[in-house]
Amino acid sequence: MNILLIGSGGREHALARSLSVSPHCSKLFIAPGNPGTAQHGTNVSLDVTDHQAVIEFCRVMAIGFVVVGPEAPLVAGLVDDLTAAGIKTFGPSRAAAQLEGSKAFTKDLCAEFNIPTAAYRRFTDAEAAKTYVRNYGVPIVVKADGLAAGKGVVVAMSFEDAENAIDMMIGGGLGAAGAEVVIEAFLDGEEASFFALCDGTTAIPFGTAQDHKRVFDGDEGPNTGGMGAYSPAAILNPELQARVIAEIIEPTLKGMASRGTPYKGILYAGLMLTKDGPQLIEYNARLGDPETQVLLPRLNSDLVEAFLAACDGKLNTVSLTWSDKAALTVVMAAKGYPGSVEKGSEIRGLDKAEMLDDVIVFHAGTKQDGDRIVANGGRVLNVTALGKTITDAQAKAYEAVSKIDWPSGFCRRDIGWRAVERERG
Numbered sequence: 540m541n542i543l544l545i546g547s548g549g550r551e552h553a554l555a556r557s558l559s560v561s562p563h564c565s566k567l568f569i570a571p572g573n574p575g576t577a578q579h580g581t582n583v584s585l586d587v588t589d590h591q592a593v594i595e596f597c598r599v600m601a602i603g604f605v606v607v608g609p610e611a612p613l614v615a616g617l618v619d620d621l622t623a624a625g626i627k628t629f630g631p632s633r634a635a636a637q638l639e640g641s642k643a644f645t646k647d648l649c650a651e652f653n654i655p656t657a658a659y660r661r662f663t664d665a666e667a668a669k670t671y672v673r674n675y676g677v678p679i680v681v682k683a684d685g686l687a688a689g690k691g692v693v694v695a696m697s698f699e700d701a702e703n704a705i706d707m708m709i710g711g712g713l714g715a716a717g718a719e720v721v722i723e724a725f726l727d728g729e730e731a732s733f734f735a736l737c738d739g740t741t742a743i744p745f746g747t748a749q750d751h752k753r754v755f756d757g758d759e760g761p762n763t764g765g766m767g768a769y770s771p772a773a774i775l776n777p778e779l780q781a782r783v784i785a786e787i788i789e790p791t792l793k794g795m796a797s798r799g800t801p802y803k804g805i806l807y808a809g810l811m812l813t814k815d816g817p818q819l820i821e822y823n824a825r826l827g828d829p830e831t832q833v834l835l836p837r838l839n840s841d842l843v844e845a846f847l848a849a850c851d852g853k854l855n856t857v858s859l860t861w862s863d864k865a866a867l868t869v870v871m872a873a874k875g876y877p878g879s880v881e882k883g884s885e886i887r888g889l890d891k892a893e894m895l896d897d898v899i900v901f902h903a904g905t906k907q908d909g910d911r912i913v914a915n916g917g918r919v920l921n922v923t924a925l926g927k928t929i930t931d932a933q934a935k936a937y938e939a940v941s942k943i944d945w946p947s948g949f950c951r952r953d954i955g956w957r958a959v960e961r962e963r964g
Contacts, residue, residue, distance in 0.1 A: 541566045541601050542843070544580070545587050545617070546608030547573050549870075549903030549921040550828035554608055554842075555579040556899070557835045561843035568600065574912055575902025587612055590620040597626050605629065606846060610686060613804075613824050614640035629846040631824050634800035638791070639824035642721045643684045649819060652794040654787055656819040657723040657811075665709040668720055672701045678725040682821075683708045685716030689752075689764030690877065692821075694725065728813040729957070730820065731772045732830055733780065735788045735808070736845060738854040739801035742788045744780060746837065746861065747772040748830040749957065754877060756953045763877045764918060767954030769867040769929050770833040773961060774812060783808065783817050791822075803849055832901050832921045833866035867932035867955050868901070868923040869940055871948045876917040882906075884914045884947035892939040897925040897932075900939070919948060929958035 542564050544555055552575035559567045559579040567580030570587055586592055597605065605621055607613055607630040616633035630636075637644040649656040657680070662668035672679055672695075681704040683691030691713055695701035708717030734745035750768035754760035775783070787808055795802045807823035807830070826834070835842070839860040848857045873880035886905065889912060893900050901923060904916020922939045926932030933955045940950060 540564070540603030541568070543597060543600075543602045543605045544569045544572075544576070544608060545593075545605065545612055547571050547576075548609070548828055549901045549918070550826055550831040551608045552576050552901040552903070553831045553835045554606060554826070557838065557842040558606065561841050563841070563843040563847075568602070570596070573902045574905050574907045575900075577907075587617065588615065590617055593617065594621060594624045594626065597621070597624075602626065604843070604847065608825065610636070610639050610823065610825055614686060627847075627850055629804060629850055631802055631804040632800065635795060635802045635804075636824040638795075638802070638806070638822040640686060641684055642682050642821060643719060645822050646721055648791065648794055652790045654790050654819055655816065657726050659721050659723045661719060661721055663709070663719045665705050668705045668709070668722060669702050671722060672705070673698060677701060680723040680725055681705055681708065682721045682723065683713050683717040684719040684721055685713075687713045687716040690762065691716055692762055694762075726811040726813055726818055726820070728811045729774060731775050731810050731812060732827060733775060733783045733788075733808045733810055734826070734830070734834065735784070735806045736849050736854060737792060737802050737804060737806050738849045738852045739796060739803050740792060740852065741854040742784065742792055742806065743854050743857060743859065744784070745805060745859070746770055746834040747775040747780070748827070748833055749774070750827070750830055751951060751954055754951075756951050761877055763872075765827070765829045766870045766872070766951045767868055768827075768829045768833050769865065769932065769955045769958055770830070770837060771865065773958060779812065779817060783810065787817065787819050828903075829868050829870055829918075829921050832868040832923050836866050836899060836923060836925055837862045837864060862925070864897075864925045864927065865929045865932045866923060866925050867929055867936050868921045869936045869950050869954050870903070870918050871920040871922060871940065871943065871945065871950045872918050873904070873914050873916070874947055874949055880914075880917050881947065882913070882915050883908075884945065886912045886914060886920070886948070887944040888942050891942040892922065895924075895935065895939050895942070897935060898939045899923045900943075914945070914947060928962050929955050930962050933959060
């Protein structure tokens with residue numbers, strides 16, 4: 540069948556690579572894609588916010604299956620409109636995507652269905668929010684309710700930080716996303732990510748990962764969309780994974796189904812592993828970025844078959860197999876990220892990096908300029924390596940980074956440090 544993939548980032552390059560090798564894929568189109576996705580299919584200039592234009596493209600090009608990568612089209616209801624037009628589409632409905640689109644929605648769901656998560660309060664008034672923080676104490680977490688491209692969470696270690704975050708969000712610094720804020724208790728523990736593939740009633744594990752949100756080495760600096768990741772996350776042992784499914788994923792699926800909004804697609808649970816067990820920090824309604832870049836290279840099963848089974852409610856017939864290898868990805872970002880960055884700087888040496896064994900360079904924010912590849916965003920490249928261990932994958936990834944000639948870029952030099960420490964004992 541012909542497949543259309545929606546998106547343009549590193550996640551979509553990784554998805555394109557896996558979708559294109561499926562025997563079910565005749566032709567792969569990516570809208571709008573990037574120079575990396577063009578290696579695996581045909582990029583098309585399509586306004587994905589114009590749902591009718593997407594539907595018309597699918598009809599003209601005989602698209603049999605659509606995979607939606609990013610969160611914004613999901614929250615905007617692209618899956619609903621394509622499905623209504625008779626086009627099979629992978630991803631949650633607009634109503635189900637509220638699990639990512641509204642943190643307040645998710646927290647209320649957790650409260651109703653006894654899903655372990657941090658205590659919280661919701662506010663639309665800045666002064667009321669600040670009064671609550673002053674009475675509650677710090678550290679405390681301030682979150683914008685809506686989509687904020689990974690920039691809507693502030694872990695405030697002081698009252699000043701908390702109040703500045705509240706003023707910024709409710710004051711319009713994140714647009715409509717911050718009109719309401721969720722203020723949460725600070726959870727102490729280690730973060731990890733658990734992915735589940737869902738068909739409305741059944742969920743099967745889709746891998747584990749840990750990412751690095753802070754921009755600088757040693758987990759310093761502001762939060763970003765993610766500066767690197769590795770998989771598997773050894774800290775999520777089989778016992779903990781079973782608890783996550785039983786205490787968090789399955790009650791969520793049952794709760795969503797009971798509300799008449801069954802969840803189909805990838806459910807990405809950001810977790811805090813506390814002394815009392817796993818607690819939900821947040822949900823994403825799609826594969827993570829850069830976690831996809833370490834999950835999919837480890838997947839041995841046919842991705843199209845798995846996604847189709849989720850759409851058709853047949854996940855109870857699916858068993859996924861994974862490589863024994865570990866994967867690690869290093870994000871190369873433009874200097875200035877997560878603030879303003881300059882676009883257009885040339886990137887050389889990508890071919891040298893990819894000549895190394897078990898190395899894949901996923902394009903995230905790049906652009907083709909004649910025969911040159913230039914930076915066209917904040918997070919620009921995901922340099923990914925496979926290895927027998929995280930330590931091995933880390934060494935390969937940084938060797939590949941050293942082959943890339945991009946003076947206008949930077950990366951963290953300690954991706955995977957927790958896992959490496961564990962492996963060293």
